[in-house]
Amino acid sequence: MNRRIAIAEPDLSPLEEGYALEAIRSTWISSTGAYLTRFEQEFAAACGCGHSLAVSNGTTAIHLALAALNVGPGDEVIVPSMTYIATANAVRYCGAEPVFVDVEPSTWCLDPARVEEAITSRTKGIIAVHLLGHPADMDPxxxxxxxxxxxxxxDAAEATFATYKGRQVGGLGRIGTFSFFGNKVLTCGEGGAITFQDPTLATRLRMLRGQGMDPRQRYYFPIVGFNYRLTNLAAAILCGQMERRADILRRRREIVARYEARLRGVPGIALRTDAEWAVTSPWMFAATIEARAGVDRDTVARRLTDDGIETRPLFVPIHTLPPYRVEHARRGTELPVTHGLGRDGIMLPTHTLLTDADVDEVCDRLVAAVGAGRAAQGRLRVA
Ligand SMILES: Cc1ncc(COP(=O)(O)O)c(C=O)c1O
Structure with missing residues (x-):
């Protein structure tokens, strides 16, 4: 194979280019402008939320949400360990401690059955991560x-436009957070958003986003805030992405469906089971390499790299990483599902620029890598 198949690529068209150029020509390239207002209104409406604020990325979105909810030193926040590091880091930015809970074996999202045992007198809240586009089971x-x-x-960074029992994610909890990084369903390079229904949160979130400035008195700062604003230039790109979202979602869903059709039921490869109440967001397609494959995830990934196919391991469980493992060990909680996913999970190329032939190529190589492992295992048994 001559061509490298990338794990992710942004889908940018002349529409985004035109809007970005317009923003540049208007000179409104910083954190005020018509594209920002338009994006915030359109995103809130698309998420079925009363309010949306554009922010600089998905990490600052979570930090801002926690700061608005007054999370501080001595507090604990329940988070899954099977997520991107930003979810836990945002808790630490507040001086609080993330308490890691296992995920469900079917959906790979926070397991409600394991949450209650993690609650202490210090617990302030729960961050439900909609992992890999699948909504967490919000009602319990x-x-x-x-x-x-x-x-x-x-934390809906990976789940833009997913729905839970017919309701959009982002408006189900107190605050929703989104990412528009280059590999996300919608992108502007680096960007994020906050969504919420409660209008009383709006002033505080806006103040915290803009250095703590008093909305009634310019350049007067009654609280310590952050500079977590998005630029009008980035919002211009997002407005183009919003207009094209039906096409982007359709193609990504086709790719996910093709992976499903090709890989479900292949011995040695396991896939997530989507809940019947979920409409998932077609972010990154992932699989796990089972023990019976006779080959481990990292060997499979290396073989695919040799074939010109880029993959990503599923997240390293956060409770095993240096900044968090000592505190977690003190609690002594076992997270077996998270461990298995961290060891066996692999993300496959998922973006709109893939052709059907590309997806077939990825599947063929993956199935061959797993098949070779099974054959080797069979030979060992015979010998
Ligand atoms: C679950 C999750 N939360 C938070 C983030 C952070 O978003 P960003 O990279 O835009 O800061 C990401 C993503 O990249 C993510 O996957």
Whole structure:
């Protein structure tokens, strides 16, 4: 194979180019402008939320949400360990401690059955991550939160436009957060958004996003805030992406469906089971390499790299990483599902620029790598 198949590529068209050029020519390239207002309104409406704020990325979106909810030193926040590092880091930025809970074996999202045992007198809330485009099971999480007086923040960085029981993610918990990094379903390079229904949160979130400035008195700063604003230039690109979102989603869904059709049921390869109440967002397609494959995930990934196919391991469980492992060991909680996914999970190329032939090529090579492992295992058994 001559061509490298990339794991992710942004889908940018002349529409985004035109809007970006317009923003440049207008000189409104910083954090005020018509594209920002338009994007915030359109994104809020598309997510079925009363409000949306554009922010600089998905990490600052989570930090801002937690800061608005007054998370601080001594507090604990329940998070899955099977997520991107940003979810846990944002808790630490507040001086608080993430408490890691296992995920469900079917959906790979936070397991509501394991949440209650992690709650202590210090717990302030739960971050439900909609992992790899699949919504977390929000109803039981919201019920547990209500019983214990906690809030739920949705980290929807990977799940733009997913729905849970017919409702858009981002408006189900207290605050929703999104990422528009280059590999996401919608992108502007680096960017993010916050969504929320409660209008009383709006002023505080806006102030925190803009250095703490008083909305009634310019350049007066009653609180310590951050500079987490998005630029009008980036919002111009997002407005183009919003206009094209039906096409982007359609092609990504076709790719996910093709992977499903080709890989489900292949011995040695396991796939996530989508809940019947979920409409997933077609972010990154992932599989796990089972023990019976006779070959481990890293060997499979190396073989695909040799074939010109870029993959990504599923997330290293955060509770095993240096900044978090000592604190987690003190708690002594076992997270077996997370461990298995971290060891066996592999993300496959998922973006709109892939042809059907590319997807078939990835599947052929993956099935061959797993098949070779099974054959080698068979030979060992015979010998
Ligand atoms: C689950 C999750 N949360 C948060 C983030 C952080 O987003 P960003 O990279 O835009 O800061 C990401 C993504 O990249 C993510 O996958």
């Amino acid at each position: 999480l919201l019920e547990i939160a209500a019983i214990h007086g906690l809030w739920v923040v949705e």
